[in-house]
Amino acid sequence: MKIKTFKSRFLILFAVLTVSAIQVFGQEELEKELNNQETSHEKVLATFKSTKLINGPTNETLYKNELDFKVDHRFGDIAGTNGGVRRFFGLDNSTDVRIGFEYGMTDNLTVGIARAKGATAVQQLYEGSVKYRLIQQTTDNRIPVAITLFGSNTIAGVQANRDDPTSPIAYDGFKDRMNWVAQMIIARKFNSNFSFILTPSYVHRNFTAFRDQNDLFALGAGGRLKFTKRMALVVDYFLPFRNKSDKQYLEQVNATKFYNPLGIGLEIETGGHVFHLNFTNATAIEEIQYIPSTTSSWLKGQYRWGFSISRRFSMAHKK
Incomplete structure (x- = not known):
């Protein structure tokens, strides 16, 4: 039992x-x-370390309540007829300077304001911008790319030149001073060391020099290759699609030639700072100028030092 x-x-x-x-x-x-x-379906983070690569923007937006203070600078030609030892390899000259602030309204929406000197006759530039993260890449490749939309409005404050009607600053009214940029930023982070970006771009200028294009399309491309924990090589390039006859006319009248902007740089992370040491043939910093108006050539030594310093601050209220 x-x-x-x-x-x-x-x-x-x-x-x-x-x-x-x-x-x-x-x-x-x-x-x-x-x-x-x-x-x-985890989202890919930090495709790039800054909201800007060299000349063009990246897909990155700021976190909510984050403020980014950025200073960009372009010097004169390193070599060529306007460079060399006499001008201390371009450090004696400054072709453009830009100071800007960006603020994260949400994690996906960033707004910005900036003031730039301007590298052409169109100077004293005031810019307002909006960047919106539309799609974010996922680690399982269900969403293989990130897509961010960027738009800006730039207003020229330079005094109008009404004596020469063919001048790019022969403004009749305020609306002539307005310029617009729209970009779709398509990015992919292939691994922790390499990221790539494509940037279809549209530039509209309400007023231009005689026979210059008011509307211009361009395609940008760039990449970031990380080779140490804190350093990376960055490159970007823009191909503007110009009207051939207008381009030939402007090159003949101005005795110059248009070139495609190419930038190569070294990115250095230093805690809260991201520092870029760049070399580019673009004299201007704003999209409304370096995309349609780059007239410097790498092959002629007409490339320049440039740098970008970014410092981020958290503006969130502590409880």
Whole structure:
């Protein structure tokens, strides 16, 4: 009787333990599956370390309540007829300077204001910009690329030149001073060391020099190659699609030639700062100028030092 009772109790205990084990195992598998589903679509972060590569913007936006203070600078030609030792390899001259602030309204929406000197006759530039993160890449490649939209309005404050109607600053009214840029920034982070970007761009200038284009399309491309924990090589390039006859006319009249802006730089992370040391043939910093109006050539030594310093601050209220 005792043996049968022992066996009965043993069988009951074994059955309870077996059912419990099955339930625990099933629960663990279910939790594991749910966790996999939650993490499989994890968003890719830090495709680039700054909101700007060299000349063009990146897909990055600021976090909510984050403020980014940025200073960009372009010097004169390093070599060529306007460079060399006499001008201390361009450091004696400044072709353009820009000071700007960007603020994260949300994690996906960044607004900005800036003031730039301007590198053409169109100077004293005031810029307002908006950047919106539309799509973010995921680690499982369900979404293989990130897409960010960028738009800006730039107003020229320079005094109008009404004596020469062919001048790019022969403004009749305020609306002539307005310029617009729209860009779709398509980016992909291939791994922790390499990111690539394509930037279809549209530039509209309400007023231009005689036979210059008011509307201009361009395609930008760039990349970031990280080679140490704190340093990376960055490159970007823009190909404007100009009207051939207008381009030839302007080059003949101005005795110059248009070139495509190419930038190569070294990115250095220093805690809260991101520092860029750049070399580019673009004299201007604003999109409304370096995309349509680059007239310097790398092959002629007409490239210049440039730098960009970015410092971010958290403006969130502490509880």
